[in-house]
Amino acid sequence: MLFESVLGFSWVVYLWESYLSKRQHSIYVNVQSVPKELTSVIDQSTFDKSRRYALDKSTYGFWNGLYSQIESTAILWLGGLPFLWAASGVVLGKLGYTSEHEILHSLVFTLLGSVFGLVTELPWSLYFTFVVEERHGFNKMTLGFFLKDLVKKTLVSQAISLPLTALIIYVVKVGGDYFFVYAWLLVLCISMVLLHIYPEFIAPLFDKYSPLPDGELKTKINELAQSLDFPLQKLYVVEGSKRSAHSNAYMYGFHKNKRIVLFDTLLEDYTPVGRTDQTNSDSTEVPESDREETNSGKGEDVNKKDKDCETKKIGCNTEEVVAVLGHELGHWKFSHMLKNIVIMQGSILFSFFVFGQLMNNTQIFAAFGFMDQQPILIRLYIVFSFIFSPINEIESFLMHILSRRFEFQADEFAVNLGKREKLKSALLKLFKDNLAFPVADWMYSARHYSHPPLLERLRAMDLYKPKQE
Ligand SMILES: [Zn+2]
Numbered sequence: 276m277l278f279e280s281v282l283g284f285s286w287v288v289y290l291w292e293s294y295l296s297k298r299q300h301s302i303y304v305n306v307q308s309v310p311k312e313l314t315s316v317i318d319q320s321t322f323d324k325s326r327r328y329a330l331d332k333s334t335y336g337f338w339n340g341l342y343s344q345i346e347s348t349a350i351l352w353l354g355g356l357p358f359l360w361a362a363s364g365v366v367l368g369k370l371g372y373t374s375e376h377e378i379l380h381s382l383v384f385t386l387l388g389s390v391f392g393l394v395t396e397l398p399w400s401l402y403f404t405f406v407v408e409e410r411h412g413f414n415k416m417t418l419g420f421f422l423k424d425l426v427k428k429t430l431v432s433q434a435i436s437l438p439l440t441a442l443i444i445y446v447v448k449v450g451g452d453y454f455f456v457y458a459w460l461l462v463l464c465i466s467m468v469l470l471h472i473y474p475e476f477i478a479p480l481f482d483k484y485s486p487l488p489d490g491e492l493k494t495k496i497n498e499l500a501q502s503l504d505f506p507l508q509k510l511y512v513v514e515g516s517k518r519s520a521h522s523n524a525y526m527y528g529f530h531k532n533k534r535i536v537l538f539d540t541l542l543e544d545y546t547p548v549g550r551t552d553q554t555n556s557d558s559t560e561v562p563e564s565d566r567e568e569t570n571s572g573k574g575e576d577v578n579k580k581d582k583d584c585e586t587k588k589i590g591c592n593t594e595e596v597v598a599v600l601g602h603e604l605g606h607w608k609f610s611h612m613l614k615n616i617v618i619m620q621g622s623i624l625f626s627f628f629v630f631g632q633l634m635n636n637t638q639i640f641a642a643f644g645f646m647d648q649q650p651i652l653i654r655l656y657i658v659f660s661f662i663f664s665p666i667n668e669i670e671s672f673l674m675h676i677l678s679r680r681f682e683f684q685a686d687e688f689a690v691n692l693g694k695r696e697k698l699k700s701a702l703l704k705l706f707k708d709n710l711a712f713p714v715a716d717w718m719y720s721a722r723h724y725s726h727p728p729l730l731e732r733l734r735a736m737d738l739y740k741p742k743q744e
Pocket residue numbers: 602603606681682685
């Protein structure tokens with residue numbers, strides 16, 4: 276009964292999501308001309324482009340979603356989990372261990388599971404990157420770069436998730452009645468460590484981060500940061516254009532050590548430090564990250580550069596980039612990131628607590644085909660991904676509402692800094708560069724958008740009464 280309910284619920288969610296996507300798809304099909312409010316800023320050909328891109332992504336999403344749903348149903352229905360567990364026992368035996376080693380057994384299970392996921396997902400991500408994104412001019416990766424990137428991603432994520440899995444199983448085993456507190460503390464510590472080391476050591480494995488060259492933009496950003504007492508330590512440009520032409524900016528860091536990262540695609544004209552004559556004058560500022568990227572094929576870079584020129588996007592001018600950062604600093608001023616972390620950690624603690632209540636209910640796991648052996652990893656997996664799925668759905672819905680509120684707050688903050696017009700024009704340019712479709716079905720956007728639709732943001736910005744301007 277439980278098993279059928281879980282499967283049934285996953286289909287209810289799937290059908291609901293498909294219904295929402297269908298509503299949004301009809302909008303792409305039916306809204307064929309630029310909405311009135313945007314006629315002065317978007318021309319029909321940009322709008323058509325963005326519409327075709329949206330339609331392509333939506334069709335891709337439909338097939339990908341259908342496939343995933345059938346795949347996961349088949350795995351559950353045919354007993355894929357117990358099969359994989361038994362198979363990892365056999366592999367473990369071949370390595371000379373008995374399957375008594377629960378932690379080792381679980382690690383082999385995790386590894387085999389990820390390999391399976393990787394292989395079944397590969398055709399989809401290849402198709403998305405090299406057909407869908409390519410067709411609309413967003414893909415900047417060569418096949419070689421894509422595969423190298425995938426291997427790196429896999430190695431890094433396994434290097435993090437395997438020890439974490441082992442530690443959690445251990446804590447659940449030995450933690451006693453309050454294991455859920457210890458398990459949560461463990462997750463908390465590891466996520467704090469990751470938040471600290473990710474930008475410094477992990478992100479540079481994937482992308483090139485260079486200090487923003489001296490100039491008007493750097494001066495203006497520093498002035499803005501100073502005027503708000505934002506402890507800006509480092510200002511980087513990341514070569515986002517190496518993988519995709521979508522543009523963005525973000526910031527990170529703790530306490531008095533904040534960094535801002537701008538995607539090179541966000542900037543109207545940007546020449547990396549290393550490719551101009553200022554190499555020497557800036558070499559003292561080159562972050563550690565740069566030392567690691569050197570062996571990754573310079574020949575590739577040259578081709579990329581040519582390609583960049585052909586598809587160079589508009590990008591934002593200095594004032595607009597500063598306005599975008601005004602928005603980002605709004606997130607900082609209102610502690611949005613901290614609030615998100617607190618909510619997330621609270622939810623993890625709650626989940627571990629509920630898991631503690633359920634973990635000794637053998638019937639649950641028997642329903643999933645684990646009759647005599649009920650390993651902790653399997654119990655965690657079943658509870659967290661299947662039993663919690665109704666809660667996860669609601670949580671993600673609420674988090675999107677919250678996130679859209681945060682975006683409005685950050686916009687208002689930027690308006691209060693006197694950046695209303697610049698932020699508006701920056702958002703419009705980003706919208707054009709990213710070919711985001713400006714019209715959204717209200718139900719679909721309520722479920723999926725972490726950022727409010729462009730039109731709503733522009734309208735809201737007009738209503739804010741700035742303290743200065
Ligand atoms: Zn934002």
